[in-house]
Amino acid sequence: MNPFSVQTLLTEADVENLRFDAQARYIAGGTNLVDLMKHQIETPVSLVDLSEWEEASDIVKTGNGFRIGAMVTNSALANFAYQEPSLSMLSQALLSGATVQLRNRATTGGNLLQRTRCYYFYDTAKPCNKREPGTGCSAFTGMNRIHAIFGTSEQCIATHPSDMAVALIALNASVSVKTAEGKTRDVALREFYCMPGETPDREHVLKQGDLVTSVFIPAKTRGTQHYHKVRDRASYAFALVSVAAGLELSGETIRSVSLSFGGVGTIPWHPQKALDVLEGSDFSVSLLEKAIDAELADAKTFGSNDFKPGLLRRVFLSVMLSLAQRQKAQHGHEGALYENH
Template sequence: MNPFSYHKPTTINEAINLANLTSRFIAGGTNLVDLMKENVVRPKRLIDISGLPLQAIEATANGGLRIGALVSNSELAWHPLIEQGYPLLSQAILAGASAQLRNMATTGGNLLQRTRCQYFYDTGTPCNKREPGSGCPARTGLNRMHAILGASAACVATHPSDMCVALAALEAVIHVQGPRDERQIAFADFHRLPGDAPERDNHLSDDELVVAIELPPPDFAAHCSYLKVRDRASYAFALVSVAAGLKIKGGIIEDARLALGGVAHKPWREATAEQVLKGHAPSEALFTQAARVLLQGARPLSHNGFKVPLAQRAIVRALSEAAFGNTYAGATP
């Protein structure tokens, strides 16, 4: 681990003024510390934001919720307003990591965690995300966990978060603050696909800080399901995960949300797949059709072709659980 300076600001403005290209914000540290230990990232300055006033969960004027960036994953998952109004988010968080990690990990940090690709962590191998232009050995190497959607010649890594898959389905909004002002970023626009610049995971500037996540008024509490398919039932990243939310009235689907995890560089949504569901009665045939549309651009690699049929079955199951009950937040292949 390289030497670095440490600062613990007491105000948001002080934290932002300390930020630059060679610094990193740290809160729970559940991802950043690992990356520093492995020499994947080498910040010259750590800015400890754990003491900033970003730990509230508050109702918004329009009936939604504003969640401070420093709210722990555990607190968020078990908060009564989340359990009642946004059970999809609670299910997703509880499907991720372990209780100890959820106690430390923060809401803002979860958004910013880096890919868990083994080549990214192994500094003895090339990686375009770690060293732009060096290559992507995962394309022809060990790629069982890697992307089947939205990948590029430069990177086939997947985003590891469970929480973010639910936030994508719920159409959350990210509040970030920089040296000039605060701005809002729609969740769909926050993370990037790799393209030819996989080293950039999101659209934040180096001197911007995530301060809150805003959820719209609850609309999918009655019919939702988060399904995570993984190699083992505890502390494993998703092979495929599905966040499904339905708004059903008179036996007909009025609105639908569907997001995939474990398959792309960011949570994966496709509006045309959701449109397939609207205006129809829930059925396995309808859910199968939506799954095909959502996966129509899949481009599997040498070792992860199984993800395509696995994702199709997972989508049908998650939508069925959302429509008819029996919600289940974890599964093994």
């Protein structure tokens, strides 16, 4: 690990006084950045320590929604979300994401900004456009089992690793940012991440010195919720495919639906084409198949991950049918579940 200096941020106002250049990085829990520094993937000459930034460690519930400080740990957020029915999928996603020890250190802001777990990104002996633009993408012709099928480019096919971000996308969250000039701006999380395109090293819309200060989740009734994650081992592995979903039915009509996918996109994936099919329609198996067909029309596989479209289809159908069954049980309906129309 290279030598580095450390500055400490105590309040949000300190952002304007930091000595923050292209070789500086914010460090919160350090669960990802420290590993990247050990591997010489990140080589900052200066770190801004956020561990004493107490004002960003609160969760505030208002009539409009929930304001989550950037330094709230994943454990604290999971525990809070567990008590809030409208945030059920967020708690499930966080609890599926890491060990207790990691959740106790990892923060809300840091989780959103964690970098891909692509093996070639971590192997500095291999070409990687995300790590070194212009060197090539080893995953195209290599082992790409964990890689993306949505949002890819010729430059990069690496997936975004966060479970939490997938749930937050479905919950229509936004991110508050303090700029180095002291201004504040809010960014919808669905617009926060950048697909690789020709600049795979640019992963989000933050500019140099920008600091994530909080995440806001609007208050909304989202019906029955579930986060389902398929992985290579039973615990503490990154998703091959995950689905975050919320469903509220009025009779057989879909009154509201929340949906996002993980493990399949270069960014946490907001499946707008599927949502366009589902919203306001009568629930049926054929409708679900039409929705996932619409989303998968743009999927692209690369050999080792050819199984992902089929797996995503099965997980999506299973989750949505399970949510409908639970809604039906809650309302005391009997008989066969929503036959194919």
